[in-house]
Amino acid sequence: MTVIKRSIVIAGHKTSVSLEDGFWTGLKEIAAARRSTLSDLVASIDTGRTGGNLSSAIRLFVLEHYRTAARANTAADSDESNSEIIKDASE
Numbered sequence: 001m002t003v004i005k006r007s008i009v010i011a012g013h014k015t016s017v018s019l020e021d022g023f024w025t026g027l028k029e030i031a032a033a034r035r036s037t038l039s040d041l042v043a044s045i046d047t048g049r050t051g052g053n054l055s056s057a058i059r060l061f062v063l064e065h066y067r068t069a070a071r072a073n074t075a076a077d078s079d080e081s082n083s084e085i086i087k088d089a090s091e
Contacts, residue, residue: 026062
């Protein structure tokens with residue numbers, strides 16, 4: 001996977017961030033879903049990070065976003081399966 005370096009403005013300051021294309025895509029999807037700009041989302045990630053560099057913080061943020069979504073989908077699928085079992089048992 002290719003690492004892409006892009007410039008982004010955070011709190012009025014231009015900075016460069018190097019991420020793999022998949023992480024850029026994921027970050028853009030998250031920003032769009034939140035109706036936020038990429039700059040605003042990255043600024044919130046930057047503010048909330050406790051250590052490490054910004055690129056690492058963004059990768060962890062994107063990973064956690066999709067892990068949470070996957071867990072929610074798994075739980076919803078499990079609830080749906082349980083409802084079908086209960087429905088079948090009551091017939």
